[in-house]
Amino acid sequence: MTDRLSGPDVAAAVLAEALPYIKRFHGKTIVVKYGGNAMTDEHLKQCFARDVVLLSLVGMSVVVVHGGGPQIEHLLARVGKTGEFIQGMRVTDAETMEVVEMVLGGQVNKDVVNLINQAGGRAVGLTGKDGGLIRAKKLLLDDREHPGQQIDVGQVGDITQIDPSVIAHLQNGAFIPVIAPVGVGPAGETYNINADVVAGKIAEVLKAEKLVLLTNTPGVLDDKGELLTGITPRQIDDMIADGTLSGGMLPKISSALDAARNGVKSVHIIDGRVEHALLLEILTDHGVGTMIKSR
Ligand SMILES: Nc1ncnc2c1ncn2[C@@H]1O[C@H](COP(=O)(O)OP(=O)(O)O)[C@@H](O)[C@H]1O
Ligand SMILES: CC(=O)N[C@@H](CCC(=O)OP(=O)(O)O)C(=O)O
Numbered sequence: 001m002t003d004r005l006s007g008p009d010v011a012a013a014v015l016a017e018a019l020p021y022i023k024r025f026h027g028k029t030i031v032v033k034y035g036g037n038a039m040t041d042e043h044l045k046q047c048f049a050r051d052v053v054l055l056s057l058v059g060m061s062v063v064v065v066h067g068g069g070p071q072i073e074h075l076l077a078r079v080g081k082t083g084e085f086i087q088g089m090r091v092t093d094a095e096t097m098e099v100v101e102m103v104l105g106g107q108v109n110k111d112v113v114n115l116i117n118q119a120g121g122r123a124v125g126l127t128g129k130d131g132g133l134i135r136a137k138k139l140l141l142d143d144r145e146h147p148g149q150q151i152d153v154g155q156v157g158d159i160t161q162i163d164p165s166v167i168a169h170l171q172n173g174a175f176i177p178v179i180a181p182v183g184v185g186p187a188g189e190t191y192n193i194n195a196d197v198v199a200g201k202i203a204e205v206l207k208a209e210k211l212v213l214l215t216n217t218p219g220v221l222d223d224k225g226e227l228l229t230g231i232t233p234r235q236i237d238d239m240i241a242d243g244t245l246s247g248g249m250l251p252k253i254s255s256a257l258d259a260a261r262n263g264v265k266s267v268h269i270i271d272g273r274v275e276h277a278l279l280l281e282i283l284t285d286h287g288v289g290t291m292i293k294s295r
Contacts, residue, residue, distance in 0.1 A: 018283040025282065026059040028209035029171075031264075033199035034112065036067040037216035037248075038272025048214070049115035051278040052176060056121055060282075061171050064116075064123070064178045065202055067195035068108035069248070075099050075107075087141050088250040092154040092192045100192045101127075104180040113178050123176040128183040129190070131166030134159060134198065136183030136191040157183040157191025159198070162205045196248075200255030204262045211264045212281055213252055214272030219290030220245070220253065230291045233257060253292070260294040267292040 032052065039045050056062050072090070073083050076099055084091040092100060109125040116123035128134025136157030140150040170177045181198040183191040196213060203211040218227045223244045228235070236253055239245040245253055252269060260267045270277050270289030280288050 014284070017285060021283045022058045025055075025209055027061065029061045029063060029203075029206045030055065030210045030212065030282065031063045031065065031199055031203040031206065031208045032278065033196055033211070033213040034064055034066040035195065035213065035215040035272060036069040036071055036108070038214045039066070039068075039108075039112075040070065041273075044273065044275065045111075045115055046119065047275050048272070048278065049112075049119040049121070051276055052116055052123075053119045053121035054279065055282060056174075056176055062176055063167060063171075063202060063206065063208075064112060064176065065195055065199040066104075066108055066112050066178065066180060068104050068180075071108050072100055072103045075103050085247065086151055086153055087144075088248050088252075089139070089141065089153050089156050089194060090192060092156050094155065097155045097190055097192055101182055101190055104192075105129075105182055109178060109180040116176055116178065121176050122174065123178050124170055125178045125180070126166065127180040128193070128198070132163045132184070133166055133179070134181075134183040134193065135161040135163070136185055136193060138185070138191070155189070155191055157185070157193040159183060159193065159201050162201055164202070164205050167202075167206065194251040194255075196252040196255045200259040200264075203259045203264045203267075208259075208264050209266070210282065211256065211259050211267045212278060213256060213267075213269045214277060215248075215252065215269060216271070216273055217249075218271045219269050219288075220249070228290050229287075230293055232293050233261075233295065236292075256292040257294070260292050 052062050105127040113123040113125040137160050139156045139158035143149040143151050167177050181193045181195040183193050220228045220231050256267045268289050268291050270281050
């Protein structure tokens, strides 16, 4: 007997279900943030690359922004350093900046480019320095415990300008841009920027149809650990105030909300540990994870 969950009728139904989504997103820009925590398993990495290629081949203009937090941690440990985070931002001294640039602009960027190319795509890797893509100044965090005071986290960048022309050239040539979150300051200094922040800003500037943030949780979880399928700005404020949202989720959620408020039509935080999570989110009725609402 044919397995009802995997028989040809099911396969046909799934393919047919994708058609309205393919039509809706054809020619549109989809920004995908690939978190360092979602890129730990080789098989999942290959699934991700295949999803990106499939979406490109059906006519979507996919732009990948990647992170690499755990990969940076790994190299820092090898040089005898331990990472420190404040409000989800890595405290970045000069030596840490060298490691961050090596890992993000080198190892991780080329790994993602290679995976996509192996899957049949044409990816080109960039950091924010290439083509003056990401300009930044030094970020100063507001000290929540001492209102009015600021915290210096070293060479962490606050984005001042995105020049998307290099991305446009790549999109026109049917290349898939793969962007590492490193920015450049007015004097040519290098800045480490949280990858969620870069993805959100790039999505805004490109007027993306969708921003999808792939991470290592099912989405945004409430104080009981239950998945929230949708979240409003008010819920976000409450959850930050009571500590339900913390660590790496802080820059993620605020970038997601900024993007939703500034014209990106839909913004989702999804579980990158689920095989083909990207296809499920974009091409099926079964949206996965949390959708961030602008109001
Ligand atoms: N309310 C929450 N729901 C889900 N994750 C949360 C929440 N609050 C904090 N987090 C943390 O945020 C992490 C995701 O952010 P991060 O580690 O920066 O991932 P990535 O490398 O994918 O950007 C989760 O693994 C989880 O530990
Ligand atoms: C300033 C800052 O925190 N930069 C991040 C950049 C990488 C990143 O964001 O990686 P994930 O997406 O994997 O977390 C860092 O140094 O870890």
